[in-house]
Amino acid sequence: MKKQWNAWGDADDALLRHYWLHTTLPVKQFAHHFGNRSDKAIAAHASDIGLGKRPRGVRTQAAPTEFAIKSALAIGPMESVELSAKTGISRRAVMARLNGLYEAGAVHIHAWVRFGQHGYWARVYALGSGKDARRPQAMSKTERDRKRIDRMRKEDPAAYAARLARRRIAAATREGRFVRRDIAATALFGEAA
Structure with a gap:
């Protein structure tokens, strides 16, 4: 079925002239006064009857x-x-x-x-227009590691002690001070005293 065309009457033109020239409302907010016409159809008709541009306040209406x-x-x-x-x-x-x-x-x-x-x-x-807060600088890897280790020392002392022991063994191995006992000797004679 074809959409029925509604003619614009003198009362519609007067109402449109009032809203178009004397209010700052967006077209969508007063479109219901014009039946089932779209806001674009209303704006086109306003242009056709020579109403010109809307007042400046309309363009600054907030969404x-x-x-x-x-x-x-x-x-x-x-x-x-x-x-x-x-x-x-x-x-x-x-x-x-x-x-x-x-x-x-x-x-x-x-x-x-x-x-x-x-x-x-x-x-x-x-x-408001104020001064922007500065964005925090990213931490370096050293800073992140130091923070993680400090947190580990406070929250999990056993894990921190195990980490220190691993570091001591690694340092001794690097320097040649740490000699691992042979597995067979450990099995026959037990752990060294």
């Missing part, structure tokens, strides 16, 4: 995702995963909108947080 993100950030600084959970918007959409807001200067990087011991550094965003 619903932007409004939700700004409302959540008004509570306090948050990371994108937390923003996604609080707003119900996918993380990908949140990140896309945050990148746009960041480039526009509407948000800044408040801090960097790390999720888990080996997790990634995530940006914590805050509203």
Whole structure:
């Protein structure tokens, strides 16, 4: 069945003129007043009757995702995963909108947080144009090893003692001070005293 064409009447034109020239609402928000016409059909008809461009405020209207993100950030600084959970918007959409807001200067990087011991550094965003927090520098291998060994010494002293014993044996072997006892001698005469 072919879609029925609805003619535009004088009342429709007057209503469209009012919304088009005197409000800053996006077309989608007043389209329901014009029956089942699409927002593109409404914009095309506005062009046809010579209404021209919309007032400037219309172009700066925030999208619903932007409004939700700004409302959540008004509570306090948050990371994108937390923003996604609080707003119900996918993380990908949140990140896309945050990148746009960041480039526009509407948000800044408040801090960097790390999720888990080996997790990634995530940006914590805050509203307003402030100074961005510096990204933490990655630790070198030496620093990571030192941190791991310090943690081992505190949390598992037995594993730390075994590691030290292995290192002592390896050093003695390298220097030629450590001579392993023959397996047959150990079997016949037992361990050396």
